[in-house]
Amino acid sequence: MVFLVMCCLLGSVLGVVVSLFGYAHSFHASSSRHTNRQSIIHRQLPSMPTLFAKSEENQDEDDDVISNIDANNWRAFRASLVAGQQDDGSSKAKPSSSSSSWAYDSGKMIEQGSIILAKVEPDFCYFGLNQQYFHKSVMLVTYHNENDFTKGIILNRPTNLFLDDEDFLDDDGEPYFKAGNKNSTGPDKNSWRIWFGGDVRGLYADEFEGGTEIVCLHSIQTELARNVSEEILTNVFTTNYEGARKIVDANEASSEDFWVFAGYAGWTAGQLEDELNRESWYMISADSETVWNELSKQRDDGTLDPRDAGLKTWSSLMGMIGKQDEARSVSESFADLTLKEWAAESILFNSTLPIVNESDELDDLLKSLSSSISDSVDSEESFVELAKRYINDGIQGCVLRGSSKNRSPFLLQQQKLHKCSMLVIQDDEVLTVGVLLNHPMTKTHPIPLANGSDVEVTVRYGGSFGIPGIIEQPIIFLHCKSELKTGVKVGEPVSKATSERDECMIWICSEQQVATAIEDGRATSTEFMCVQGFQIWPKEDTDSNKGILAQLVTGDLEVVEETNVEELWKILSSQSRLSLNTLDKNFQTSLLAWGVGGKDGNSTPPFVYDSTVTTSQLADDSLRYWTEAFLLGRVVSAGVYDYSSGFE
Numbered sequence: 205m206v207f208l209v210m211c212c213l214l215g216s217v218l219g220v221v222v223s224l225f226g227y228a229h230s231f232h233a234s235s236s237r238h239t240n241r242q243s244i245i246h247r248q249l250p251s252m253p254t255l256f257a258k259s260e261e262n263q264d265e266d267d268d269v270i271s272n273i274d275a276n277n278w279r280a281f282r283a284s285l286v287a288g289q290q291d292d293g294s295s296k297a298k299p300s301s302s303s304s305s306w307a308y309d310s311g312k313m314i315e316q317g318s319i320i321l322a323k324v325e326p327d328f329c330y331f332g333l334n335q336q337y338f339h340k341s342v343m344l345v346t347y348h349n350e351n352d353f354t355k356g357i358i359l360n361r362p363t364n365l366f367l368d369d370e371d372f373l374d375d376d377g378e379p380y381f382k383a384g385n386k387n388s389t390g391p392d393k394n395s396w397r398i399w400f401g402g403d404v405r406g407l408y409a410d411e412f413e414g415g416t417e418i419v420c421l422h423s424i425q426t427e428l429a430r431n432v433s434e435e436i437l438t439n440v441f442t443t444n445y446e447g448a449r450k451i452v453d454a455n456e457a458s459s460e461d462f463w464v465f466a467g468y469a470g471w472t473a474g475q476l477e478d479e480l481n482r483e484s485w486y487m488i489s490a491d492s493e494t495v496w497n498e499l500s501k502q503r504d505d506g507t508l509d510p511r512d513a514g515l516k517t518w519s520s521l522m523g524m525i526g527k528q529d530e531a532r533s534v535s536e537s538f539a540d541l542t543l544k545e546w547a548a549e550s551i552l553f554n555s556t557l558p559i560v561n562e563s564d565e566l567d568d569l570l571k572s573l574s575s576s577i578s579d580s581v582d583s584e585e586s587f588v589e590l591a592k593r594y595i596n597d598g599i600q601g602c603v604l605r606g607s608s609k610n611r612s613p614f615l616l617q618q619q620k621l622h623k624c625s626m627l628v629i630q631d632d633e634v635l636t637v638g639v640l641l642n643h644p645m646t647k648t649h650p651i652p653l654a655n656g657s658d659v660e661v662t663v664r665y666g667g668s669f670g671i672p673g674i675i676e677q678p679i680i681f682l683h684c685k686s687e688l689k690t691g692v693k694v695g696e697p698v699s700k701a702t703s704e705r706d707e708c709m710i711w712i713c714s715e716q717q718v719a720t721a722i723e724d725g726r727a728t729s730t731e732f733m734c735v736q737g738f739q740i741w742p743k744e745d746t747d748s749n750k751g752i753l754a755q756l757v758t759g760d761l762e763v764v765e766e767t768n769v770e771e772l773w774k775i776l777s778s779q780s781r782l783s784l785n786t787l788d789k790n791f792q793t794s795l796l797a798w799g800v801g802g803k804d805g806n807s808t809p810p811f812v813y814d815s816t817v818t819t820s821q822l823a824d825d826s827l828r829y830w831t832e833a834f835l836l837g838r839v840v841s842a843g844v845y846d847y848s849s850g851f852e
Contacts, residue, residue, distance in 0.1 A: 601699020
């Protein structure tokens, strides 16, 4: 009955859960902000604000000076003023120059043409755990309206991807050919190198996200080029692919004269200002020579590898604004390594990698992914038969664990699932629900006893859903004690298994049943687990999406053998309430329980690019940082991470 009530509760919130399936912690520059956003390519420049107040006695003199300053040269004018203030010792902002180029920290002034430098946050490691592409990013603001929207492109994420003209589609979904010649028999021979510009309408955007938006930067100043472009900074123009093609087709430039960015970063009104107040970014004013110098280095460096992830560009600009000491102090960090792994996964292209169509049927999908199936899967059982078995029998009551692959699928996101131990408490035709067992939290739950005292039980983090304020979910109590499964039974088995298998299964029970068992001396509080929150996998009515099934057959999650469940439970039961003193022990205990659940990877894990840290070690370190940041509430390991070996 307890379990049936739980299923009803879960079913009642399904509609809310599905609508919140994309819920996550607050993001910088979320990809949701492009919805219904019109193209900004041809928007007019916003009017220049008044920067300096004038007294009546020097009004005419100032007018003579300012009238000779073109709007596009305001930044240079401000740079000279800042330099003068620096000479007088009246300002901390110091413009730096190399030949005629310059850059300076402009404080919190946001304007089109500004450069945004990511500020490393060692005390939180946010960009090491999520949205790694923003770590040490250099962004150019291409549009800003404080009442509307701010848009920028990341300048220092070059890929090794080159696209031909036939790879770009027009508004009708057809490949572009020479302007005015739609009957051309073949594509042009232009080759366009691609930069990752941001997560909004980026490289991997689908049609529901509006597809990929292309922004082309150039410095071409012919009449045609100016007509199809917008000047966002002196000698820095943006256009779309169609505009770039028109310039090339007119023989006024070649494709090599353009820097082509796929996607952008976006902020809603006031959001970037808030992030500046939280000191997440440096706002920089720089001249066009600085922009082109850095972009040219990326383009012309024959040894450049996308896995370098533009770190040198960020360090160079940090040095230009006098922050070189800060840049050196945060070099070779944990977040640098996860950024390199993001780059290896997202912007390093290899033509030998298989491309799987999302509309493939399940059988075809499984066959196409055969090379990535976990080594723990029985090789004598076909992947299709394995899938059918899980579909037909269900996995309710099974204990799952995180992947044993040499490169964890949860290194860059959902770190909570890396080497996790998870119980599936519901699996039907609508959804799969699981609760994580290996993440003690910092709080306890009091269980009132008949004698008036309370027994404190450590609360475990079960998953993203059921967070107070989003979906209120009752706490779940579990046990795995054989003596409580006979006689006066405490709860009922989670699984749909037959009675002869019940002793191997985990049971679910109510708080009152826990209290009664403790009062009667049949169990202690440490023999129960108290879990809050859960993981959800909705199932769509298609063969290619069976909820959690895809992660099972690709080895992202693995089924723990029933004979190992009791030992796994025993190990996890030794964990304590999370605190600074129990952090290390709890973490190692979690990894030990995972190891009991199955075999480790059979081959040596690869190293992170240009480092001596393996991807397996980095994934463990990512889980450690996630535990500190989201469960403990502070990253206590910041500053003690060893770039050459990970955590000691």
